[in-house]
Amino acid sequence: MDEAESVATRPEATVEPAVDPSVWHRTEAKAADRVTLRMQERLAEKRSVERRRLWRRWGTRGAIAAAGLLVLWAVAMSPLLRFDAGEAEISGLGTYVDPAAVDAVVAEHEGESLVLLDVSGLVDGLKEISGVADARVERLWPSTLRISLVTREPVAAVPQADEGFAIVDDEAVTVGIVEEAPDALPVVTVPLGEDGEAVLQAVLGVIDELPVELRAEVEGIEARTADSVSFTLRDGPLVEWGGVEDSATKAQVLAVLLDSSEASSADVIDVSAPTLPITRSN
Structure with missing residues (x-):
């Protein structure tokens, strides 16, 4: 057999078709998109659960606070806690402080809730009275006060232009x-x-x-x-x-x-x- 015949009878080699790389990239991109979408859905669901849980938590706290305020208001407005000025314990009047002036300042708060009574305002009013240097006020439950006056100490008498003496x-x-x-x-x-x-x-x-x-x-x-x-x-x-x-x-x-x-x-x-x-x- 000559060389030409040998070449003619030799079987043809199988050639594998070439694979387009862009196909792999598109497949991987689709898979990544699906994973990302699932993660976003899970994160969104988690955030929604957290929001509902937070709203429930604050809703519970708000309800408790509202109930507490309601109870406090009811207690504060109770007639049992109304300030009785006539029962107030007042000490430290000294010699030159006018008791009637003190009683008048205290009486301005008659009937107020002892819980809500403005103690600092009462002290300021008492300090405006001649002869009072300071005052301490203590709540005596359920309905009155203990008031201790700190009076000014007189050291001299000064003759006045018209008559009398200023201490x-x-x-x-x-x-x-x-x-x-x-x-x-x-x-x-x-x-x-x-x-x-x-x-x-x-x-x-x-x-x-x-x-x-x-x-x-x-x-x-x-x-x-x-x-x-x-x-x-x-x-x-x-x-x-x-x-x-x-x-x-x-x-x-x-x-x-x-x-x-x-x-x-x-x-x-x-x-x-x-x-x-x-x-x-x-």
């Missing part, structure tokens, strides 16, 4: 007005008008610096200026004090002089310059 504390706040000066308080004589206010402050500063036992012995105290304070001791000499500065030293020097033999015959003791005190007779 003042150490801040020059008027505690009360009386016709006659109390024996236990020194009478302060200072210039009238705006200039007198500064002088009065200086005088009260001196009184505040005096030892308690010496303050009780002061009968009258006067000043023309803030640096010329002088006072008269009960059954004792006139003391020229000067200004409020060095008051502690002046008080010590005065105590020593009052215990000395020189003071028994002295009409005036001058401690305005405490390092050089002077005693003299008129």
Whole structure:
């Protein structure tokens, strides 16, 4: 067999058809789209469940809060909790606080719910009364209050332009007005008008610096200026004090002089310059 015949009789080789790569890409894309769609559906369902659960949770809380508020309102509005001003316990009136003024402020809250009663407003009203520096208010269930007043401590009596005396504390706040000066308080004589206010402050500063036992012995105290304070001791000499500065030293020097033999015959003791005190007779 020649070479031509051999080639003719040789079987033909099988040729595999070529595969288009774009088919695979389209298939994979469709599969990915289906997976993504299922994930989105599951996420959406999960979010919907969470929203329903959140709404139920807040709905329950809201219902509980509403019920609590309803109960609180019912309790607060109960007649058993209405404030009875006539049963209020009031203490600390002192000597110069007007009880009628206190009763009037307290009576303004008559019939209010003790739960809702404005305690700070009541305290503010009480502090506006002459002689009241502060107040403490405590609820006494079911229907009244315990009121403790902190009154201003009077330290001097100041003559008024028309008549009577103003009782003042150490801040020059008027505690009360009386016709006659109390024996236990020194009478302060200072210039009238705006200039007198500064002088009065200086005088009260001196009184505040005096030892308690010496303050009780002061009968009258006067000043023309803030640096010329002088006072008269009960059954004792006139003391020229000067200004409020060095008051502690002046008080010590005065105590020593009052215990000395020189003071028994002295009409005036001058401690305005405490390092050089002077005693003299008129």
